[in-house]
Amino acid sequence: MVKEFQHNEWALILGGSSGLGLATAKKLAKHGLNIVIVHRNRRSEMPQIEKEFSIIQQQGVALLDFNEDAFKLASRTEIIDKIITKLGDIGKVKVMVHSVAKGNLKPMVAYDKPTLKNDDFHLTLDAMAFSLFDWTKALFDVDLFAEDSRIISFTSEGNSKPWPNYAAVSAAKTALEAITRNIALEFAPFGIKANCIQAGVTDTASLRAIPGSEKIKEHTLLRSPFKRLTTPEDVANVVYLLCKDEAKWINGCIIPVDGGERLS
Numbered sequence: 308m309v310k311e312f313q314h315n316e317w318a319l320i321l322g323g324s325s326g327l328g329l330a331t332a333k334k335l336a337k338h339g340l341n342i343v344i345v346h347r348n349r350r351s352e353m354p355q356i357e358k359e360f361s362i363i364q365q366q367g368v369a370l371l372d373f374n375e376d377a378f379k380l381a382s383r384t385e386i387i388d389k390i391i392t393k394l395g396d397i398g399k400v401k402v403m404v405h406s407v408a409k410g411n412l413k414p415m416v417a418y419d420k421p422t423l424k425n426d427d428f429h430l431t432l433d434a435m436a437f438s439l440f441d442w443t444k445a446l447f448d449v450d451l452f453a454e455d456s457r458i459i460s461f462t463s464e465g466n467s468k469p470w471p472n473y474a475a476v477s478a479a480k481t482a483l484e485a486i487t488r489n490i491a492l493e494f495a496p497f498g499i500k501a502n503c504i505q506a507g508v509t510d511t512a513s514l515r516a517i518p519g520s521e522k523i524k525e526h527t528l529l530r531s532p533f534k535r536l537t538t539p540e541d542v543a544n545v546v547y548l549l550c551k552d553e554a555k556w557i558n559g560c561i562i563p564v565d566g567g568e569r570l571s
Contacts, residue, residue: 310339311551316401316453317341317369317394318550321377321442324348324356326511327461328406330539331546333359336366338547340401343390344372347409369393377407377442378434387445399453400446402550405460405483408513409434410476428475435479440486443501447494457550458494458501460487461542462561464569466505472518484561491559500558502549507537507565532567541566 318335322328323344332342342363348356353374364370371393375382410431413423439460446452465473466480483503490501508527514520528534545564548554563569 312339315397318402319343320404322406330543334543336363336368341369345377400451401453402457405439412472431475432479436482454498502560505563506542507568509537
């Protein structure tokens with residue numbers, strides 16, 4: 308595998324212990340990017356996660372991982388301080404990937420289960436949308452971004468199509484896209500490009516947490532021109548493409564990566 312990135316360049320992945328984030332970490336590591344992963348997992352989950360992380364290290368790159376709450380100011384500040392220490396004077400963040408899945412999946416109306424409240428929207432938007440800006444600004448303020456850097460986040464077709472139990476996440480995805488566009492505009496003078504990938508339906512833990520996910524998968528298989536679901540690796544491949552020099556003029560876009568699923 309060709310190592311395309313400089314030895315002092317890093318990818319910071321928020322939510323990189325599973326799903327799209329982990330697949331992205333593995334793909335970028337294969338091409339020579341050092342990896343920082345911020346995740347939040349239970350102790351019982353760590354043996355399997357550590358096996359996945361060892362695969363990344365086998366690519367000959369450096370790996371830092373922080374099992375911390377990425378959304379608390381104190382935790383974010385402490386993590387960034389440790390990153391600065393590790394990267395030293397020459398290390399820079401080439402790409403930041405926002406792969407956060409923390410939200411409330413509740414119905415608006417129900418008689419036999421909890422329903423959405425105002426606080427549920429706040430928690431979901433803070434984690435899945437506003438944190439993109441929080442981390443971007445925090446890294447920018449301490450001059451951690453490379454001269455040509457990329458910010459990539461993940462949205463879904465739920466940004467425009469209503470799904471039962473998905474209202475809070477749908478609102479967060481819409482906000483995430485709006486924040487991405489403004490980052491693309493306002494941080495462009497500093498060499499930062501921001502784009503959002505609209506992934507097709509992917510069989511991850513996040514999808515399986517959605518009530519009725521089996522029906523979503525069945526419907527997607529009927530819609531897809533290729534009669535299969537999107538895989539985490541499909542999405543990771545496009546993240547990698549967006550990190551290449553040839554993609555430096557792509558900025559402020561919502562990019563579908565679904566094999567044409569959205570066409571029908």
